[in-house]
Amino acid sequence: MSEKPAGQRPELADFWDQRFRSGTTPWEAGQAPRELREFALAYPPAAAGDQAAAAGSAPTHPPRVLIPGCGSAWDAAFLDRQGWETTALDFSAAAIETARATLGDAWRGRLLRADFFSFAAGTTYDLIYERAFLCALPRHLWPDYARRVAELLSAGGLLAGYFFFSGEPKGPPFGILPEQLAGLLAPHFVRRADRPVAESLPVFAGRERWQVWQRR
Ligand SMILES: C[S@@+](CC[C@H](N)C(=O)[O-])C[C@H]1O[C@@H](n2cnc3c(N)ncnc32)[C@H](O)[C@@H]1O
Numbered sequence: 001m002s003e004k005p006a007g008q009r010p011e012l013a014d015f016w017d018q019r020f021r022s023g024t025t026p027w028e029a030g031q032a033p034r035e036l037r038e039f040a041l042a043y044p045p046a047a048a049g050d051q052a053a054a055a056g057s058a059p060t061h062p063p064r065v066l067i068p069g070c071g072s073a074w075d076a077a078f079l080d081r082q083g084w085e086t087t088a089l090d091f092s093a094a095a096i097e098t099a100r101a102t103l104g105d106a107w108r109g110r111l112l113r114a115d116f117f118s119f120a121a122g123t124t125y126d127l128i129y130e131r132a133f134l135c136a137l138p139r140h141l142w143p144d145y146a147r148r149v150a151e152l153l154s155a156g157g158l159l160a161g162y163f164f165f166s167g168e169p170k171g172p173p174f175g176i177l178p179e180q181l182a183g184l185l186a187p188h189f190v191r192r193a194d195r196p197v198a199e200s201l202p203v204f205a206g207r208e209r210w211q212v213w214q215r216r
Helices: 014-024 035-043 044-053 074-081 092-102 139-152 178-185
Strands: 064-068 085-090 110-113 125-128 153-164 187-196 208-215
Touching: 014 092, 035 074, 035 125, 035 153, 064 074, 074 092, 085 092, 092 110, 125 139, 139 153, 139 178, 153 178, 153 187, 178 187
Parallel strands: 064 085, 064 125, 085 110, 125 153
Antiparallel strands: 153 208, 187 208
16 A cells, blocks of 8 residues: 655654645644633642642742644743743744744744654653644554653643544544543543633634643
């Protein structure tokens, strides 16, 4: 059986390079979305803070956040401006070029061209911010995603962001079902928040929710 060309395989950087280079980026908000801004203002959320304190890991430093599949990095720019210790990562060279342009000279964080599944983190994070990354991954990679986010977070750390729910087989975006997401994350996480999203882009409208999952 012949394999699809690289530009048609979302598990490869070529797929995303082509989209960034042709400006076909319907997931781009061009600014930090509302729920992220609210979350950052209220961080750490009360329940999570209590839990983290109980686990002895309440952060005494600016939160260390990882943004996998950061794309153009609007959200990374926002979190960096909040004073958060931000690592933004993407395996697409074209994404990293656009991210550099977004971040400019004021950026104090780390911008890495690397594969989320294999980069050498050398640390754990207080927070992993999810937006349009899980749904960019072909479904066979989802169990690896769950294992990797669990491994990269400190005890009590948070996986927070936008999750795209749909039973539509085609993607990206590859939609997940609520019970599938729970099946992936529940072995390592407890869900702390789940709410609808106020202002979605057309590609996600009516099918995304803001969720926060806490590492056990
Ligand atoms: C749909 S885009 C979302 C970009 C960004 N999170 C946003 O919301 O604008 C998905 C991004 O994930 C990146 N990506 C996909 N698989 C990756 C992997 N294994 N490692 C690092 N980045 C990856 C792609 O290059 C692309 O920039």
